[in-house]
Amino acid sequence: MSEDVKSRCVTLNSGATIPQVGLGVxxxxxxxxxAVTAALAAGYRHVDTAAVYGNEAQVGMAIAESGIARQELFxxxxxxxxxxxxxxxxxxxxxxxSRLKLEYLDLFLIHWPVAGLxxxxxxxxxxxxxxxxxxxxxxxxxxxxxxxELKDAARVLPxxxxxxxxxxxxxxxxxxxxxxxxxxxxxxxxxxxxQRLGHPTLVEQALRFGKSPAxxxxxxxxxxxxxxLPKSVTPARIAENATLFDFSLDDxxxxxxxxxxxxxxxxxxPATQD
Numbered sequence: 001m002s003e004d005v006k007s008r009c010v011t012l013n014s015g016a017t018i019p020q021v022g023l024g025v026x027x028x029x030x031x032x033x034x035a036v037t038a039a040l041a042a043g044y045r046h047v048d049t050a051a052v053y054g055n056e057a058q059v060g061m062a063i064a065e066s067g068i069a070r071q072e073l074f075x076x077x078x079x080x081x082x083x084x085x086x087x088x089x090x091x092x093x094x095x096x097x098s099r100l101k102l103e104y105l106d107l108f109l110i111h112w113p114v115a116g117l118x119x120x121x122x123x124x125x126x127x128x129x130x131x132x133x134x135x136x137x138x139x140x141x142x143x144x145x146x147x148x149e150l151k152d153a154a155r156v157l158p159x160x161x162x163x164x165x166x167x168x169x170x171x172x173x174x175x176x177x178x179x180x181x182x183x184x185x186x187x188x189x190x191x192x193x194x195q196r197l198g199h200p201t202l203v204e205q206a207l208r209f210g211k212s213p214a215x216x217x218x219x220x221x222x223x224x225x226x227x228x229l230p231k232s233v234t235p236a237r238i239a240e241n242a243t244l245f246d247f248s249l250d251d252x253x254x255x256x257x258x259x260x261x262x263x264x265x266x267x268x269x270p271a272t273q274d
Contacts, residue, residue, distance in 0.1 A: 005043045005242040010227055012159040013182045014129075014136040016106065018074055020222060021242055022046030024188060024231035026053050031233040036062035038235040042242050048162075048186075048229050050078035050111055051096050060100035075100065076107040078140055079125075084110070084117035089124035093133070108134040109162060113146040115274050119153050126156050136160065138183070141270040144174045151181065160227070162186035167220055167257040168196050168264035175224075186227040191217055193266045201260060205253045212240060219244050220257050 009017040023039040025032050025047065032055040036047055040062065049059045056077060063073060077100065083092035093108060108128060110121050128134040138160035142150065151157065161178050163171060165187035178185050196202065197213045206213045214230070214237075221228040222244060230241040249257070 003245045005245070006045055008222075008245060010184050010225070012136050012184050013157060014159045016136045016159070018107065018136075018160070018184065018227055019044070019046035020227050021218070021244065022048045022074070022076070022186075022227065022229045023238065024048050024229040025055055025059060026050070026188075026231055028053075028055060028231065028233050032058035033062045035233040035238065037066065038238050039242075040066045040068060042235075042239040044238075044242060045072055046074040046076075048076045048188075049100075050080065051083070051092060052078070052080040052111065056096055056099035060102065064101060070102070074106040075102060076109065077105055078109040078111040079121060081112050081114050084114045084121045086120045086124045089121045090127070093124075093128055097133075104132065105134045107136045107138060107160060109138045109140045109160070110142075111140050112268070113139070113142050113270060113273050118146070119150065122150060122154060126154070129156055138162070140186075140188075141268060141273075142174075143171065143270050144177045146270070146273070147174070147177055147181070147183070157181055158183050160184040160186050162188055162229070163270070164189045164265065164267060165221065165224075165226055166190055166192050166196070166217060166264070167202075167260040168192055168262050170258070170261050184227060185225070186229060187221045188229050189231075189266050190221050190226075190228045191230055192264065195266055196260075196264065199260070201256055205249070205256065208253065209247050209249070211247060214241060215244060216249070216253075216257075219247065219249055220254065223249055223254060
């Protein structure tokens with residue numbers, strides 16, 4: 001079977017498999033349900049939400065109405081800052097499951113490395129993992145110093161670390177550490193929130209391959225081994241963002257894209273968090 005958005009997966013250290021392309025739903029507001037419905041119709045089987053996005057219920061409704069078997073889907077949510085700490089994290093997980101109307105999550109992440117609370121939060125996630133209520137557990141916005149601290153305290157290493165990753169922000173030290181520890185990397189905002197889609201190098205490579213700049217950015221992430229989480233509420237773009245398996249970037253293209261590093265942070269910068 002040829003690879004597509006359903007079949008292309010990464011195996012996590014938990015033994016679970018995660019589809020390498022997922023739909024992000026941050027800031028999808030009232031269009032979340034229709035976006036998830038469009039994504040599932042386009043073949044996506046991976047949806048990434050979070051408590052702070054305020055749209056878990058809409059994600060759950062789209063899943064329930066899709067008719068797709070639960071075991072075919074990979075659903076992620078995240079623990080927000082105000083709910084960090086051991087007991088609070090367990091309560092927040094229950095609330096996320098209730099809003100999603102699911103019996104388990106495929107992946108539950110600590111959304112941000114809150115100083116003084118992140119290790120207690122991780123202990124709660126380890127319990128959820130032991131109880132099989134979260135099939136995999138991980139972190140988001142953890143850079144190398146946060147990961148080293150967690151590694152020294154954890155009984156279970158994160159299965160994934162979700163950080164902003166593009167050719168314009170490569171976080172090479174964190175990527176190298178995750179690869180050393182067997183932690184999968186998930187790239188959020190892989191399209192630079194649109195800020196670099198007109199970059200001349202990107203446009204040049206898109207023309208070379210007969211693809212859009214967005215598709216080239218996403219393909220770069222796939223070839224790096226990252227899980228990519230493009231966000232859109234437009235059905236045509238959702239479908240386009242999944243059309244990544246009928247081409248590959250050659251060494252020349254990858255070198256040129258690798259040369260675009262500029263430290264571009266388009267959202268939160270976890271380097272500011274001790």
